[in-house]
Amino acid sequence: MSKKYEEIAEELRRRIDQGIYREGKMLPQQIALAEEFGVSRMTLKKAMDILAMEGLLFRKRGVGTFVHKSTLWNTANYKATEYRGLTVQLPDKKVESEIISFDIQFPTEKLQTLLMLDSNEAVYHIVRLRIVDKKPYILEDTYYVVDIVKNLTEEIIYESIYEYIRSNLELKVGGAYRKISADIPTELDIEHLEATDRTPILEVEQVVYLANGVPFEYSKSRSRYDMRSYTITDIIPN
């Protein structure tokens, strides 16, 4: 974190959290804040753009900058824009894993397309049940590119794969494409998610990219309808 606008965004986020800036009118305008942080106005605005896209701030030309009212969205149980893995999303909870299968294979044609692979570049295939506070939570069916997510072991899979990617491999996630849908339960769902054959399932299918644009993960995550939902904050900054 050496970029000025990220640091300023962080600081502003902190001030909103702490109630230094409250619902209603905000700081002494962009110019004053730019001066306070010792940056140009464009850099300050870029920091604000981040918070605006997160839905924390909104701005009215000719009026000023305001803190958005926090609603059910901020207390939501899961943000779609979050790649750091379940361990980070649920810091208060005990997150465990049960490994249902773990092997290495050559990619299918679909995987070759989605992950930009040749047919001889292997992928890990992992089926894993995430357990939160002793309750089955998510059934993940995941493929990782072996050349990128090197040397996966059962221990890593049992803990947090994303923590391994970030800390040990020092890779940075840059984004994802996701498809969210509802579905009828499969045999595997019924077996592992404490579902019946009529429990609706929420599925998230995704391709995750590194910051350099290279895809490294394809996965489908399934949960019982009453265990999880997804929120999206989708603001176009002015």
Add this chain to the structure above:
Amino acid sequence: MSKKYEEIAEELRRRIDQGIYREGKMLPQQIALAEEFGVSRMTLKKAMDILAMEGLLFRKRGVGTFVHKSTLWNTANYKATEYRGLTVQLPDKKVESEIISFDIQFPTEKLQTLLMLDSNEAVYHIVRLRIVDKKPYILEDTYYVVDIVKNLTEEIIYESIYEYIRSNLELKVGGAYRKISADIPTELDIEHLEATDRTPILEVEQVVYLANGVPFEYSKSRSRYDMRSYTITDIIPN
């Protein structure tokens, strides 16, 4: 559309569509493109940022700018980031509506919070079934702020409310908060969506904001699991 970066983004999008820029390396770099369009490099980069967030482009520092491979995501049946209404999302289809109920009422406490209203500021309450190619598609339960979405009539509701908001009221949508979940069907779902009591339902709950930050719509849209899914392109531009 008077902003240069929007015009440039539009033009670049067109070039990608037409295959002038293909998968692989792209244009003569930012400086050359900036010159071509007669703008500064920062402005050009801002145009590219838009396309990067849409997932069309990705850039590698030290290398260049590339067109992203189009995959199932681009052919997806519904993008979560789309406010222009069903009529626009499904241009090839015949979209009709059945109005199940339409009245005006005072907001509940929850609505007052979500839509920033006082208890005496009325809302329209509309329950509407959207029918696509003669098939029931989405059951919408929507509240609009009367002071903003003025003079709603049954005719408007029968056609496209978003078209009315854009063309007649000349209001610009700025964003939305959404929550996507799966659910068990209600009586209303079963009655109108050709569902049984064991058909999973996909629900989208949302608050939609104008470009000036004022919320004007709260709604829940429900579909059968096999009729619809949502895609999210979620890229952090470098």
Add this chain to the structure above:
DNA sequence: CAGTGGTCTAGACCACAGC
């Protein structure tokens, strides 16, 4: 009118990839 945020510039400098 004064005051707010949004756009745009021309150029400097930095970070990273690949030869």
Add this chain to the structure above:
DNA sequence: CTGTGGTCTAGACCACTGC
């Protein structure tokens, strides 16, 4: 080392709001 994209600046000008 060269060429790419990313950051940042200082300041000009525009667009909108509200008095």
